[in-house]
Amino acid sequence: MSSISPEIAHLREHLQRAADIAEPFKRRMYALGVISAALAPRGIVPILVGGCAVEFYTLGSYATQDVDVVVSGRDEFDEVLRSLGFSKGTGQRHWYSEELDLAIEAPDSVLAGSLERVVAVEVEGFTVHIIGLEDLLMDRLRAFVYWQSAADGEWAARIIALHASEIDWPYLEDQAAREGLTDALETVRRGAGA
Numbered sequence: 001m002s003s004i005s006p007e008i009a010h011l012r013e014h015l016q017r018a019a020d021i022a023e024p025f026k027r028r029m030y031a032l033g034v035i036s037a038a039l040a041p042r043g044i045v046p047i048l049v050g051g052c053a054v055e056f057y058t059l060g061s062y063a064t065q066d067v068d069v070v071v072s073g074r075d076e077f078d079e080v081l082r083s084l085g086f087s088k089g090t091g092q093r094h095w096y097s098e099e100l101d102l103a104i105e106a107p108d109s110v111l112a113g114s115l116e117r118v119v120a121v122e123v124e125g126f127t128v129h130i131i132g133l134e135d136l137l138m139d140r141l142r143a144f145v146y147w148q149s150a151a152d153g154e155w156a157a158r159i160i161a162l163h164a165s166e167i168d169w170p171y172l173e174d175q176a177a178r179e180g181l182t183d184a185l186e187t188v189r190r191g192a193g194a
Helices: 006-018 024-042 050-057 074-083 133-146 150-163 169-178 182-192
Strands: 047-049 066-070 094-097 102-108 119-123 126-130
Touching (some): 024 074, 024 119, 024 126, 050 150, 074 102, 133 150, 133 169
Parallel strands (some): 047 126
Antiparallel strands (some): 094 102
């Protein structure tokens, strides 16, 4: 096994500090910030999607146990996670840190949405990239319609209620129309009172 670079060793120390963060969402966000810093020299930017992104946009109302990211360069991602102390889980897209009680899943290498809408958030000196608000709403609308997940429709309505004035409505409406989800958008929009 090759030796760990000084940069990775330093970031590994930061990652170990995450274990002391009591609030699970903050621990996950901090850990993802450290992981992102470790990937930055390789030109790889993991983008937070899924439940943890919903948790971010609902100000902690939604709770999830894992971190879902879209990331290119899966082999390099795997190498960096292992160097940071994660072990490979089941399948080709799961990693786990027992020390942090943190599961990471990389379900895709291409973001379903606009890279220009990705939000960069600073977390204790590290940067976490998060799927854009409208693209996260589209993800929830897809689940609402295609998986018949009423819960995803409700979470989309909550996000709309919290962020109605920030949403780029023309973009969201256009995306919904392109995917045949206009009726679903209107349903959750009414549910949000927006």
